Amino acid sequence: xxxxxxxxxxxxxxxxxxxxxxxxxxxxxxxxxxxxxxxxxxxxxxxxxxxxxxxxxxxxxxxxxxxxxxxxxxxxxxxxxxxxxxxxxxxxxxxxxxxxxxxxxxxxxxxxxxxxxxxxxxxxxxxxxxxxxxxxxxxxxxxxxxxxxxxxxxxxxxxxxxxxxxxxxxxxxxxxxxxxxxxxxxxxxxxxxxxxxxxxxxxxxxxxxxxxxxxxxxxxxxxxxxxxxxxxxxxxxxxxxxxxxxxxxxxxxxxxxxxxxxxxxxxxxxxxxxxxxxxxxxxxxxxxxxxxxxxxxxxxxxxxxxxxxxxxxxxxxxxxxxxxxxxx
Numbered sequence: 001x002x003x004x005x006x007x008x009x010x011x012x013x014x015x016x017x018x019x020x021x022x023x024x025x026x027x028x029x030x031x032x033x034x035x036x037x038x039x040x041x042x043x044x045x046x047x048x049x050x051x052x053x054x055x056x057x058x059x060x061x062x063x064x065x066x067x068x069x070x071x072x073x074x075x076x077x078x079x080x081x082x083x084x085x086x087x088x089x090x091x092x093x094x095x096x097x098x099x100x101x102x103x104x105x106x107x108x109x110x111x112x113x114x115x116x117x118x119x120x121x122x123x124x125x126x127x128x129x130x131x132x133x134x135x136x137x138x139x140x141x142x143x144x145x146x147x148x149x150x151x152x153x154x155x156x157x158x159x160x161x162x163x164x165x166x167x168x169x170x171x172x173x174x175x176x177x178x179x180x181x182x183x184x185x186x187x188x189x190x191x192x193x194x195x196x197x198x199x200x201x202x203x204x205x206x207x208x209x210x211x212x213x214x215x216x217x218x219x220x221x222x223x224x225x226x227x228x229x230x231x232x233x234x235x236x237x238x239x240x241x242x243x244x245x246x247x248x249x250x251x252x253x254x255x256x257x258x259x260x261x262x263x264x265x266x267x268x269x270x271x272x273x274x275x276x277x278x279x280x281x282x283x284x285x286x287x288x289x290x291x292x293x294x295x296x297x298x299x300x301x302x303x304x305x306x307x308x309x310x311x312x313x314x315x316x317x318x319x320x321x322x323x324x325x326x327x328x
Contacts, residue, residue: 006166007299013213014141014165015306017078018238018261019043021216021248026064035144035251042312043254048082049094050112058090059097068102080108080143086119091159092126099140101129108141108165113173115150117157124163141165143217146205147173155205159212166208166245169202171219189229191235206242215274217232217245224250234260262311263304271301271308 007013009015021043022028026255032045047068053061062081067078075180082096098106109127114120127140142163146155147170171192176196187194193199202218209216218237221230232255237243246257263271270289277288278298285294293301 014215015308016215017043018245019248019254019257021254022046022048024048029068030112041078043131045079049093050082050084056145059228062094062097069102073202076109077105083115086123093193095130099134103134103136107144112145115148116131120144120158139163145170146256159208164214166217169203169205169219192291202241215245216243218243218246220249227252227256229257234241235270258311263308268308271304274301
């Protein structure tokens with residue numbers, strides 16, 4: 001949520017969990033929901049109807065995913081669905097099935113493999129039309145995978161489309177699309193952050209996303225069971241490149257990503273002190289601890305506190321519960 005005193009009317013920036021965990025079959029989805037129940041809604045779950053669907057069984061697969069979305073196990077309603085791309089014959093069926101069964105609370109739809117902005121626009125328009133037909137009153141958040149030459153070329157235009165919430169970087173398809181020009185060793189660190197073409201792609205995606213109030217999301221770490229590598233990758237993605245979210249495809253990656261991307265405890269404490277003082281000054285400029293602060297810094301601290309809450313940060317009660325409630 002955005003504070004009305006700090007953000008212009010109509011200007012919003014999504015505050016989302018820093019981890020997005022992919023699950024492609026019923027067993028993995030139920031495991032993910034179980035972890036959400038245990039840890040809280042500190043990560044989203046993406047039910048995969050693209051790579052997760054057996055060929056020829058796409059319709060039954062998406063119906064299975066909708067039943068899982070409808071189940072009591074989907075406790076926090078923080079689960080989205082990745083559908084097929086616009087060249088696949090089942091994508092419209094998948095949109096219709098998901099929205100008809102879970103349109104009031106599906107967390108997002110992820111659109112893969114676009115090669116130009118027009119394909120993304122077509123898919124969003126169909127989602128909008130389907131929602132209207134089904135009398136769904138809410139906007140359906142849209143996540144778009146940037147994983148082709150064309151999508152990267154059009155990334156600014158894609159980020160500006162309606163209902164866009166996240167831009168994801170799909171490193172595996174992006175690398176394979178370069179036909180050997182990017183060695184496969186660069187799918188892993190340190191190459192994924194150092195190869196010039198990957199460095200350029202990541203910075204371009206982050207810049208486009210942030211310029212349009214969209215969350216940039218980093219690709220997965222391929223060393224599935226190496227939690228420390230995942231944590232290192234997440235830190236680099238967050239603090240060197242500006243990604244605010246990252247994919248997970250293995251349960252142990254979830255905690256590593258959340259731990260790496262959540263705000264530092266001391267930063268959260270400072271943010272709360274600044275915001276409480278600002279509130280007392282009716283959001284005018286203040287001096288605190290030898291520093292000048294105004295609405296520009298307040299917005300940054302506000303976002304930081306919201307991100308800490310989303311990551312499950314336990315706030316100290318020494319500031320007073322009543323005061324914390326006022327700003328959080």
